[in-house]
Amino acid sequence: MTPAATAAPGALALKVGELVEVRSAEEIHATLDENGELDGLPFMPEMLAFCGRRLTVHKVAHKLCDYIGHTGLRRMSEAVHLTESRCDGSAHGGCENACSIYWKEQWLKRVSADDPVTPTPDAGQRVLLPLLVRNSQKEPFDDGAVRWxxxxxxxxxxxxEALPLKHLGQYREDVVSGNAGVLQVLSAFLIAVFNRYQNLSKKLLPDFLLIRDGLHWGFLEGGVRSGRTPTEILDLQPGELVRIKSREEIMATLDSNLLNRGMGFDAEMSRFCGRTARVKARATRCVDERSGRMLTMKNPCIILEDIVCEGAFTANCPRQYVCWWREIWLERIG
Structure with a gap:
């Protein structure tokens, strides 16, 4: 950590709906170590475009789902997600995951709508950008591919730090921060307890005593028992209106691991079955979080407007991943 970092602003204890301003690149640079990180969290090149902008807190990022080791929830400190601040992948090979960016509170300052807007000089961005770009890649793979x-x-x-289900303070923080209401938190907690019971019952009980074969809440079960899963090409384009097919129709396209040609479908996505939505984009490229390798889809997936993981079945995780949809899970309207 640089000496200037010791004088960096402290925690703000932000809540959902508060207005903040992203600090200048020069101020943020003072909080970063030689790897362009604060507490292990990278400040990415894509984030520089937000310097000086005013945004509202969308979610308090006090916890998150672990999609790398699948260890459950993990604790994050002094970070938030802001409205309209998703990564555009421009510095990461055109990745189309559109992840909601994590903002450390030290990179923000609380403001009111009446506060005058101060122009943000771009000189600090020119100084900081090379560090961020350099650290957006690691040692390449043996085949020469970029490791992002x-x-x-x-x-x-x-x-x-892992965040076990039994740590009840997380549920209070969900409510106090404004991330979720009391009923949402209670529902998510009971679902998590039920899923934990299902895991134990499959290990300890005979099959005839299992509830719905020990499946997690949502009770998804792939219908393809052998051979390749089916595919369908609709050539959907941005702006088109589609309906998300029923659970039964989608499960008929999944294998025993709830995959369709490598693309997963989960209980969070099943909550949107039957809903209509507009196509936002066709997506083919995403960085694999576990390896850093860029994955390229043979068949484009579809991203729908305003359809993101809401954490209803994952203890109200505020990460709000963008869902990727196979075209066979959708049907064109009109």
């Missing part, structure tokens, strides 16, 4: 580094790939370092 971003907030997603470094999440286990940025959130090193």
């Amino acid at each position: 580094s971003c907030q997603g790939t470094e999440m286990q370092r940025a959130a090193p």
Whole structure:
């Protein structure tokens, strides 16, 4: 950590709906170590475009789902997600995951709507950008492919502490921060307890005593028992209106691991079955968080407007991943 970092602003204890301003690149640079990180969390090149902008707190990022080691929830400290601040992948090979960016509170300042807007000089950005670009890649793979580094790939370092279900303080924080209401928190907690019971029952009980074969809440079960899963090409384009097919129709396209040609479908996505939505984009490229390798889809997936993981079945995780949809899970309207 640089000497200037010791004088950096402290925690703000932000809550959902508060207005903040992203600090200048020069101020943020003072909080970063030689790897362009604060507490293991990278400040990415894509984030520089937000310097000086005013945004509202969308979610308080006090916990997150571990998609790398699948260890459950992990604790994050002094970080938030802001409205309209998703990574555009421009410095990471055109990754189309559109992850919600994590903002450390030290990179922000609380403001009111009446406060005058101060122009942000871009000189600090020119100084900081080379450091951020350099650290957006790691040692390449043996085949020469780029090994990307971003907030997603470094999440286990940025959130090193596991957050067990029994730590009840997390549910209070969900409510106090404004992330979720009391009923949402209670529902998510009961679902988590039920899923934990299902895991134990499959290990300890005979099959005839299992509830719905020991499946997690949502009770998804792939219908393809052998051979390749089916595919369908609709050539959907941005702006088109689609309906998300029923659970039964989608499960008929999944294998025993709830995959369709490598693309997963989960209980969080099943909550949107039957809903109509507009196509936002066709997506083919994403960085694998576990390895840092860029994955390229043979068949484009579809991203729908305003359809993100809401954490209803994952203890109200505020990460709000963008869902990727196979075209066979959708049907064109009109």
